[in-house]
Amino acid sequence: MSQTNHQPIRVLFVCLGNICRSPLAEGVFRKLVDEAGLTAHFEIDSAGTGPWHVGEPADRRMQRTARRHGVDLSGHVARQLGREDLARYDHIYVMDRENLEDVLRLDRDGRFRHKVELFRTFDPEPGDGEVPDPYYGGERGFEEVYQIVERTARRLLEHLVSLYKLKETADLSR
Numbered sequence: 001m002s003q004t005n006h007q008p009i010r011v012l013f014v015c016l017g018n019i020c021r022s023p024l025a026e027g028v029f030r031k032l033v034d035e036a037g038l039t040a041h042f043e044i045d046s047a048g049t050g051p052w053h054v055g056e057p058a059d060r061r062m063q064r065t066a067r068r069h070g071v072d073l074s075g076h077v078a079r080q081l082g083r084e085d086l087a088r089y090d091h092i093y094v095m096d097r098e099n100l101e102d103v104l105r106l107d108r109d110g111r112f113r114h115k116v117e118l119f120r121t122f123d124p125e126p127g128d129g130e131v132p133d134p135y136y137g138g139e140r141g142f143e144e145v146y147q148i149v150e151r152t153a154r155r156l157l158e159h160l161v162s163l164y165k166l167k168e169t170a171d172l173s174r
């Protein structure tokens with residue numbers, strides 16, 4: 001499954017509002033991909049299952065936490081997941097089981113079920129398998145989400161590098 005000179009691997013991160021968890025996962029994953037010299041191999045985006053925050057930037061608290069770790073979310077504009085995303089993306093990583101249900105509801109005949117996974121499947125310390133929603137919590141919740149997302153995104157990239165037999169130009173194991 002080498003992707004050299006082929007279509008990019010299309011990766012989509014999904015949460016409820018597309019202002020906290022999935023924009024962070026997108027930003028962290030993109031940074032890891034860039035650092036690994038694999039930018040040309042990937043198309044990376046995020047979306048929310050709900051419509052409430054469409055057009056808004058990432059939550060200020062999430063942006064602040066990300067910036068402290070060298071991840072810039074300032075260009076993010078929230079958007080809602082659509083049925084066309086299920087066809088377009090190769091891998092859809094959802095933050096919790098409610099997201100999973102909502103995504104699968106869009107996939108009426110189950111054609112794309114194989115593309116959709118809980119993001120924390122790749123977490124070496126997966127807990128209950130969900131990235132907690134930090135929206136109604138305090139600042140500490142955002143840092144916790146960052147730590148979960150960072151270590152999970154690192155393992156996810158290792159998984160995809162292996163799955164697609166991508167050559168790395170940088171070391172992922174820092």
Ligand code: 4NP
Binds near residue numbers: 016017020021052134
């Ligand atoms: P996210 O967080 O799904 O990680 O973007 C949330 C953002 C907004 C709301 C809930 C969760 N909300 O209820 O508006």
